[in-house]
Amino acid sequence: MKRGDVKLAWAESRLWYTVIMSNSIAKIVQFSDESKTLPDGSKVIYAENEEKIVLYHKVPFEPGVNYVYDRKTGEIVVNAKPGTLADKRKMLQLGTYFLENSKEDDLVTLDVHPKG
């Protein structure tokens, strides 16, 4: 790498990730109260493991949309079909909307533990 380039290697997140994920295969964040919704009436569930970030979005009376981001390839799959850059933006927008409109007290993190 050449000096002067703006390059940030965020080893911190990797290391913390290793610690956090050491005894689980996934973490899932959602409202603790299943009846609770975001201000627009929709629901969002965020999940991640070492390979993927998943965001599930459900608007009332519409089918749910499952955004699956591959952390290694950078590719996105939406409802099991290849997605586009616009889908990535939408996923980010939904994640931000979820964060901005949910209180810490309303959320729960589910830690998924493997067999064996």
Next chain:
Amino acid sequence: MRPQGPGSDPSVGRHMKSEGFSNVLQGLGINPRDISSISQLKGMALEMNLGDAQYIQLNQSTEEALKSMGIPNATLAMVLSGSDEVDRLKKRLKEIQESMINKEDMKSIFSLLGVEFDQEALAFQDSEGGILLVRSGLDEILED
């Protein structure tokens, strides 16, 4: 992939009744049968990767975009949504810069982790014990 039945923990079956939960498990490629238990923590017990700053692994399109901005050979890109985030980043980098740890200690840590230590890299330890590498450009960011 449809759920193939709950694991040994009754709470697994309860969660699987949620369409959203089973969908995200499917997205993660996790078979419900491989789950032994699900523990529950209040609040958000992880650093969500979709916040103000999103760290993304470069693919061809982002690499091309960075090249067009005169930033070739980047390995990671950080996307910030506004000037507030840039200001927060600058403040954070200053805090980190002030907490620079002994380089010899850092060498040992990297050695244990199997990571090659780049002498030109600036390595810091933040207040929460995480390790942050800032490879060049730090001064330029702070002075910008």
